[in-house]
Amino acid sequence: MASESVNSEGAELGRYLRARRTQTSPEHVGLTVGTGIRRTPGLRREELATLAGISIDYYVRLERGKETRPSPAVLDSLARALRMDDQEHQHLRELAARAARYVPEPPPAPGRTVRPHLRLLLESLRPNPAYVISRSMDVLAWNSGGLALYAGLDDWPLKQRNLARYLFLHPAARDLFPDWERQITGCVARLRAVAGTAPDAPDLTGLVGELLLKSPDFAGLWERYEVTGRKPARKTFRHPRVGTLTLTSQPLHVEGTPGQRLGVYTAEPGTPDHDALLLLDMTTSRPAERAASPSEATGRQP
Template structure:
């Protein structure tokens, strides 16, 4: 491994430690704030090292990326001192494991091919809106309602349709998501977790670089370094076609599908949300030539050998 590539992966551990250290005030961990000007917004390095029961020199090496093999005991002590929740602790452990590994290949990328079985699942979920994404959030396949839930994304070419790109850069996203900030948090957290284990993946670096340049909101949240996972929950939407609705969703990882996930919305029959799903499922496509606009089975029929 070349010396130039190793620090980038190791440094991710230091970046995460620094982000959590900056969030904690001395008062929150039972310390008395001393007099004079504090240059750091949160805990000082020596304060965190003392709380974790490790030497300041050792902690500095961890944060700078020169210490590559922190023990599980040290990681757990730091987690307690930083008051990490379960997901943050899991992420810290993953970073510690990755710290002494070789950097991931720069050409890491998942296939855009969606297996026939998944296409059939999308079709049979109708009228529940559903779509499939790859590991960086590219929308690879959808049933009619699924693509319409991302109101306006069909205006973009299929290869540009990405959940993060839509949330931060599409002009309609801010109106669509009533709690826009919460939606953004989830999107950035997913990319942050992925960047920790695939720091050199070209497709991920390209997407993150684009969003850092084009969106101040993304840059702010990227710096904040949230890692919360959103596998299920609800969203309040102000949809241009069906109005205001609160929808539930479930995210499912597709095993054996090269990092793909399926997100499906759901609602009880007879509710306004279910009625809205029926409407979205039956709307005429914005672009009739769009492969996402026709049903999954119609797409398969067109591709079938004659």
């Protein structure tokens, strides 16, 4: 029997469906529309229900969070109708699983303590910039280049250092990234993906609440509810100390520590980009040993 109440997980599933629907144009899914003005952005509810082969009443209940047990077939039909990619489809399944309370227990709390051998690994990766971040993008540990690469980040107190906060609130971020708008879009999408499956987690709600209040850019992107995974990517930095350099980034899961990611930037040896990394590593004013201190690993100020 369908549930009449609206739980937070059901509401999150409904928000995601609505966001994807309002951002899917009729033309994108093969519908022919008239020349009149459409009051609804994207697809109408009845159009999506028809495309997915479900009743409009059932779809409305899903979007309002009152129906929390859609079958896998319904989810697949909605994903096809909305032209979701694999990551978006998987996110839809995860939200539906939580709405239906298929998840027997909450996931483990994210760890913030960076283990000693991981700090040693960060040092061994020099001159490649490297750092460890939490699922909410708090910077937990780094080598010298990993901190210096984000120009001005070391001006902030330890517990304030967060890559999402940096992108939206630090005055140097727009100058550092030539494609700043692309960077912030990917950042919000990654946070959305995490928050969708842990909507009440304090580490996420605190950061999101702060950015919603302080950054109109963040608020606009958050409302779009786009999700994406982490992929290797090339990033260009206009660094005030070493000039313009383009690096390949590689995020990696840290085994045995929930929610932590290791980020590494590399450049081909012998290239100007690699020379810039060497210069950045040598000229950074902050000693690398700071990344190994307990206060840095836990986010507490000394």
